[in-house]
Amino acid sequence: MSDQTRRPHPPGITPDDAARIDIIGLTKRFLTPKGEVFTAINDVTLTVEPGQFCAIVGPTGCGKSTTLAQVSGLEHPSAGSVSVGGQIVDGITDGVSYMFQADSLFPWKTVLGNVMIGPVLLGTAKAEATTLAMDWLRRVGLSGFEDRYPHQLSGGMRKRVAMAAALINRPRILLMDEPFGALDVQTKAIMQTELLQLWEELRPSVLFITHDLDEAVALSDRVVIMTTSPGTVKNVFDIDLPRPRGDVQQIRHEERFLELQGQIWESLRDEVTRAYAQTAGVAA
Structure with a gap:
């Protein structure tokens, strides 16, 4: 199979449609070691259009990685559904690549x-x-x-x-779970720019998890804010910065970038504060 050869798409599904992700009412529950039910994500609904770069941000423990695991097929929903290319995900999803933090x-x-x-x-x-x-x-x-x-x-x-x-x-779908989180600032900026260049060439649909709000805005077409656990979608922001974007370090000084970053932080700040209060045992 050559680099240009793609596996056939399901009947009636075009190559573009095959890269669409539909998450509908997604809920995932786990049993804790004590046998208690823990809800990681609750009623998450989100669409990633073909070729779209979508970042998910939210406080620690809000279920961002859990959401990616459902899309990949590594885990199964407790309720709701995930579809890729119009096909319900019920196993390892074909045509998906996963880049982990570690x-x-x-x-x-x-x-x-x-x-x-x-x-x-x-x-x-x-x-x-x-x-x-x-x-x-x-x-x-x-x-x-x-x-x-x-x-x-x-x-x-x-x-x-x-x-x-x-x-x-x-891949038609690229899942990235804080892939650059452990890198120093300079190396991270280089990797972000390289990722954008390669993405522009291949145009997979991307779900990108990050705690770095600047990274989310610089890379993405859309930024999704998730709430404190149990995680659900709080807000979705369309990023109207022109493409191709070039050097991400330069983008961060543009007026429109700063406006978007400020708007998204206003939505995210309450969730981060609430999550910190929960883990610190302080009433929010």
Whole structure:
């Protein structure tokens, strides 16, 4: 299977429709170690249009990662539904790549081996998978590091490997759970700019979780605010900054960026304050 070859879409579903995410009345409950029912998210309803970059922000513990897990099919809803491309998610979702906060590279594989594993699992011949992986390492600026192992790389370089591995199969959906959260400010800005450039080329639909409000505004077409646990959608803000956006560091000084950031913070601040009060045992 070549880099341009895509698996067939379900009958009646166009390539664009296949990248649409519909979350309707999504609720997820867990049993605590004490046997009590804990509701992580409650009645979450959200649509991500094909090719849209959507960021989700909210206080710690509001269910952002839980929402991504439902879209990926790694977990199943307690109530409500998730559809991708018009198909209800009832298992691992086809055509989806997931980039986690923690390094998810195989430590015993080289950089090249980590990036080419996706095409290999899809049945691509090893020689072709190697060529594809070499090209993606070039795109993320890691040519010459093919034979290194993850422990021999910096944090930023490991994230570049993870990003190449997530994008090499040209996913229709890209799920990103605080992928740059552990990076220093300078490296994070570089990675954000690189992500935007690659996204502009491939245009998958993106659900991007972050605690960094500036990051959310700089990258996204839409920012979703989730409430304190149990998480649900509080507000949705459309980000009308023009694309392509170029260097994210420059975007953050633009007047419209500052206006949007201020509006979103007004909505988010109460939820962050409430979540802090809950964890500190203080009445909100």
